[in-house]
Amino acid sequence: MAIKVFAAIDVGSLEVELGIYEVSAKYGIRKVDHLRHVIALGRDTYNNGKISYRLVDELCGVIKEFSEIITAYGVETCRAYATSALREAKNNQIILDQIRVRTGIEVQIMSNSELRFISYKAIASKAVEFNRIIEKGTAIVDAGFGSMQMSLFDKDALVSTQNLMLGVLRVKELLGTVQADLRMQKALIEEMVDNELHTFRKLYLKDREIKNLIGIGESLLYLSQATHGGMPAEKITAEEFIKFYSTIETLPLDQLEDRFDLNAEYASLLLPTAIIFKRILELTGAEIFWIPEIRLCDSMAAEYAEEIKAVKFGHDFSQDILAASRNMAKRYKCHGGHTAMMEKHVLEIFDTMKKYHGMGKRERLLLQIAALLHGCGKFVSMKEPSESAYHIVMSTEIIGLSHMERELVANVVRYNESEFDYTRLNLNKGILHGTRNTISREGITILTAKLTAILRLADAMDRSYKGKLSDCRISVKDGQLVVTAPYEGDMTLEIVSFEQKADFFEEIFGIRPVLRQKRRLS
Secondary structure (H helix, E strand, O other), rough: OOOOEEEEEEOOOOOEEEEEEEEOOOOOOEEEEEEEEEEOHHHHHHHOOOOOOOHHHHHHHHHHHHHHHHHHHHOOEEEEEEEEEEEEOOOOOHHHHHHHHHHHEEEEOOHHHHHHHHHHHHHHOOOOOHHHHOOOEEEEEEEOOOEEEEEEEEEOEEEEEEEOOOOHHHHHHHOOOOOOOHHHHHHHHHHHHHHHHHHHHHHOOOOOOOEEEEEOHHHHEEEHHHOOOOOOOOOHHHHHHHHHHHHHHOOOOOHHHHHHHHOHHHHOOOOHHHHHHHHHHHHOOOOEOOOOOOOOOHHHHHHHHHHHOOOOOOOOOOHHHHHHHHHHHHOOOHHHHHHHHHHHHHHHHHHOOOOHHHOOOHHHHHHHHHHHHHHHHHHHOOOOHHHHHHHHHHHOOOOOHHHHHHHHHHHHHOOOOOOOOOOOOOOEEEEOOOOOEEEOHHHHHHHHHHHHHHHHHHHHOOOOOOOOOOOEEEEEEEEEEEEEEEEOOHHHHHHHHHHHHHHHHHHOOOOOOEEOOOOOOO
């Protein structure tokens, strides 16, 4: 594979960054250049809900300069992602249009779950010990400027992940509204952190043993450099970090600027960052603190390198998405046996119909998630489980899925039992993450209908919750999807339910499902 030149633009809450990378199968990912411009978009968003025109004008000027640098490097592919400051701004669509018109760069606002997910890939691409580390209890804490993501891994699987409103810039801006000395500021930050982490600990940590803490975030990198004479500290003990914290906790802002060689904007974020990670280390009891040198631009480069097959990760990240979905299903008391049977049947139907439905691996994954979560609504309401399921899925962040994908899954779950409404699906166009394929609003409606038809049929195949069709064979023959079951007992409930769901399946695919019971000759 020839060397590809890739550009990543991160429109963040405190800065705009440009990373230029060379990507190849032979050499992996190599950073060629890195530029940063400090611009506190988050200050406007978190305080006023909008970003002022003055900052928009400055932002467009910076991205215009970046586009000229990108051209000079002969970049083949460029991606620009925006984080929480732009995501939460009420005028974000106007800003995106201004950037596109004035610079020619299309900026994509990413959901929190997508951004955190690609950060894990960047960690895996840089930390050769990643798979070994997460075999033991591990917490990954991504402390951004707007929010913080805390994810727990155990035995090489994602156990849970939650987004907490503890972004270091957000915390600092909140403190700016009160008059307090350094000691009181420290106490206030600790109270904020403890309040958020108390609930997380009660719900997700319990008796779980955490051995490793992996921390990422721009401000954390500045802290780590100070512990090792200006070089990033990739690994330190919890004891070393807490000892280092004690040396800086009482330093005023001007001394922090001098010690870390930072401007006032960055230096003011160090104390909130240090307190957050100190309290997390104390809360989890982690012994080793890993700090890989990861920025969002690095994460974008890792995502691109995986897509063009320049790098291959030893860790299967799609299994993390499924693990998070299974834990969610468990939390909402989904029927374990039936859910497992649904998952089996939807995948068998999907794979058998591959020549006829035109969908790929990403759609298969979304269908699998829908099967896992289809019964979660009964936790809230037995009367209207479909609507309840829709709202549960929409209210729960599923790591690795975009907002559009999550809404697609929510609608598939909703229409599993309620009548499919083509006009009610008011989804905007979006990207199937992992494929980079943009699909239109109409395309999303069609995709929702296809996945719903498969989910409905699979649900009918285990209508009694007794796994009667567990050993069935599925094939397409003479314009029919033939499901042959060797079960010898009474299948009346499955037969009736199957026939009820067959009409919609045929409407969507033009193939009639047929259920046949194969009996032994006596």
